[in-house]
Amino acid sequence: MSNLVYNEFYKIIRKKRMLVITFILLVIIPIFTYGQYKTTKTTLEELGTSDWRAILQQQIVDQQNRLASSRIAPERKEQIRLNIKLQQYYLDHDINPSAPGAPTFVRGFIENSVSLFLPLLVVILAADLVSSEHSSGTIKLLLTRPVPRWKILLSKYVALLLSISLLLLIMVILSYLISGIIFGYKGWTMPILTGFQTQGEHLITNFVHIVPQWKYILMAAGLAWFSAIAVGTLSFMVSVLMRHAASSMGVMLAAVIAGTLLTQIAPNWQELKYVAFINLGLTDYLTGRPVIVEGMNLPFSLAVLSVWSIAALVIAFLVFTRRDVNT
Amino acid sequence: MESSEMVLTVEGLCKTIGKREIVHDLHFSVKKGEVFGFLGPNGAGKTTTIRMLVGLIRPTKGRILIGGYDLQKEFLQAIRQVGCIVENPELYSYLTGRENLEHFVRMVKEIPMKRIDEVVELVDLTERIDDPVKTYSLGMRQRLGIAQALLGNPQLLILDEPTNGLDPAGIRELRNFIRQLVDEEGISVFISSHILHEVQLMCDRVAIISQGKILKTSSVQQLIEQxxxxxxxxxxxxxxxxxxxxxxxxxxxxxxxxxxxxxxxxxxxxxxxxxxxxxxxxxxxxxxxxxxxxxxxxxxxxxxxxx
Missing domain, CATH: 3.30.70.100 (Alpha-Beta Plaits)
Structure with a gap:
């Protein structure tokens, strides 16, 4: 079995897919880094001072004033109190939260790419994994070996899991190394707030706590990995069902992009939350970004993605082991 | 004839797709050490039959025995006896010839890596084996395809239209090569073609198939000597x-x-x-x-x- 996985992984590498993806990242990350740098610079100019302690102190005072006001909702007050706590923490520990640093960039890059950019890269990797063997005719050589069909498909799937993991690793490492040139490589221990929950329109802050940034990045990367695997598994099924590499790639790209568009066009459509592509933004639950459709939370999204993935795998294996190979 | 001398036995093989009967009730067998020609015009059901012989397509009815193993019930043992090229010799064009062969050796535990050098020598590709397959001519691809098929020391070599796209010199070379394989290594060859004079020169026996049915099976000599x-x-x-x-x-x-x-x-x-x-x-x-x-x-x- 390990030999088979080696074969499949070797083919992915030799097809130069990984190289293309690395190249895309090498172009995209510097652009993002520069964009981030521009934003930081503008903020500083607007405040008119470069002493971050003064800025923080000013912000704390502002927020304390707002707390005194009676027109602010209780849960909003809770959030403000938390923010003040965090900023006080920054002051006490001599941490500059607005000096981004490479780890902060990595965190932002993962959070922002998880629902569209990362899925697209995964589709490039996965969508023609099986269909390309059909279009090139090499499937006939694979299936006429003394190896059961399910083992061949399983080895392809394992190789896919490996390469998705490698892709995420490359993404994190490249974004750290490249953004560090401008922002510096420090900031792993910077405290980050997480643990937000939403219920209806309310933000529940009872479980909010502070974690060091490295831990936060690890969690975000883990969630991104899960959502990438889900996209990879769905692409894998499509690549089994379709016999042409180009059409399987097209179907998956359309599905991922349509999913993202739908969330913007029809946020009131309740049933949307059962669609896999709506649930890809798992890291949003860490940052406390408002959910797309009511009733979605981290366990729900994980469950939806798992159900879709398992169904896709079952279909892929059933079809692959039974189908007549006519191409 | 003893049945143990048969490398391949096909009994009552049928394939129906939708309502169309592509292959109807085929019976034939290939003896040890013989070249068996499978002749018919395009669309007669040759490729469908070959795909059933190597397990790519499930037969609707009938039985295929390879080296005594039932292809449906004991797929792994049966297919272990077979080396094949179905239609064109399609290999991974982005890999070198050697990488292609290594890929297929890795799939079967019993084949040692040094077998690659033997088969490469046999098909005379030693000089170009480390070049990418996309730089190969059709004849070289064909030879690499045969090398790939011979890796597992098969009892039965199945070739589908092996002369397609070859020039006359290439065809003659292939013919000599196949004869040599049969005479020296004692393997059996099942070869399909629609170009008769090529097959006539290398086959011991032929089956003529048309519209999914076998019209006649006999030795080439008998057919011509009518x-x-x-x-x-x-x-x-x-x-x-x-x-x-x-x-x-x-x-x-x-x-x-x-x-x-x-x-x-x-x-x-x-x-x-x-x-x-x-x-x-x-x-x-x-x-x-x-x-x-x-x-x-x-x-x-x-x-x-x-x-």
């Missing part, structure tokens, strides 16, 4: 005609001017000639048309192509 077409140039023509018509081993007599065409066993020509002379018929020419497999094939499958 009644041959003989042309007589004689004078007077009427006397000759009535003489030929009286003989019961002569058939399909036709006359054109002073020539007569008739079918008869080749060993009776001298006898007929003698009788003509006795009856004072002047015989100024006898020409025997050796029938090729092609003639027989066209006769049997007449009209197929137009369907």
């Amino acid at each position: 009644d041959s077409k003989v042309e007589w140039i004689i004078d007077p023509i009427q006397k000759g005609l009535s003489l030929l018509k009286k003989l019961d081993y002569v058939s399909q007599i036709e006359s054109f001017g002073e020539r007569i065409l008739a079918y008869m066993p080749a060993d009776k020509i001298a006898e007929v000639n003698e009788q003509m002379i006795k009856q004072q018929i002047k015989v100024s020419g006898i020409r025997q048309h050796q029938q090729t497999l092609e003639d027989i094939f066209l006769e049997m499958t007449e009209g197929d192509q137009i369907v």
Whole structure:
């Protein structure tokens, strides 16, 4: 079995897919880094001072004033109190939260790419994994070996899991190394707030706590990995069902992009939350970004993605082991 | 014939797709150390049959035994005996020849890596084996395809239209190579083709298939040695005609001017000639048309192509 996985992984590498993806990242990350740098610079100019302690102190005072006001909702007050706590923490520990640093960039890059950019890269990797063997005719050589069909498909799937993991690793490492040139490589221990929950329109802050940034990045990367695997598994099924590499790639790209568009066009459509592509933004639950459709939370999204993935795998294996190979 | 001498036995093989019956009730077997030709026009069901033989397509009905193993029930043991090229020799074009072979060796535990050098030597690709396959000519791809098929020391080599796209020199080379494989390594070869004269020169036995059915299975020698077409140039023509018509081993007599065409066993020509002379018929020419497999094939499958 390990030999088979080696074969499949070797083919992915030799097809130069990984190289293309690395190249895309090498172009995209510097652009993002520069964009981030521009934003930081503008903020500083607007405040008119470069002493971050003064800025923080000013912000704390502002927020304390707002707390005194009676027109602010209780849960909003809770959030403000938390923010003040965090900023006080920054002051006490001599941490500059607005000096981004490479780890902060990595965190932002993962959070922002998880629902569209990362899925697209995964589709490039996965969508023609099986269909390309059909279009090139090499499937006939694979299936006429003394190896059961399910083992061949399983080895392809394992190789896919490996390469998705490698892709995420490359993404994190490249974004750290490249953004560090401008922002510096420090900031792993910077405290980050997480643990937000939403219920209806309310933000529940009872479980909010502070974690060091490295831990936060690890969690975000883990969630991104899960959502990438889900996209990879769905692409894998499509690549089994379709016999042409180009059409399987097209179907998956359309599905991922349509999913993202739908969330913007029809946020009131309740049933949307059962669609896999709506649930890809798992890291949003860490940052406390408002959910797309009511009733979605981290366990729900994980469950939806798992159900879709398992169904896709079952279909892929059933079809692959039974189908007549006519191409 | 002992059944243990059979490398491949096919019994009642059928394949129906939708309502169309692509292959209907095929029976044949391939003996150890023989080259078996599978002939038929395009669309006769050759490729479908071959795909069933290597497990790419499930038969609707029937049984395939390879080296005594049932392909449906004991797929791994049965397919272990087989090396094949189905249609074109498609390999991974982004890998080198050697990487391709390594890929397939890794899939079967029992094959050692050093087997690669042996097969590469055998198909004479040693010099180019480390180049990417996309730089190979069609002939070289064909040879790499055969190398790939021979990796597992198969008992049975299945080749689907192996001469497609080869130039005449390549075809001759392939033919010699196959004969050599059979004679030296004792393996059996199942070869499909629609180009008859190529097959005629390398096969021991052939099956002729048309519209999904086998019309005839026999040795090439027997097929060709049936009644041959003989042309007589004689004078007077009427006397000759009535003489030929009286003989019961002569058939399909036709006359054109002073020539007569008739079918008869080749060993009776001298006898007929003698009788003509006795009856004072002047015989100024006898020409025997050796029938090729092609003639027989066209006769049997007449009209197929137009369907």
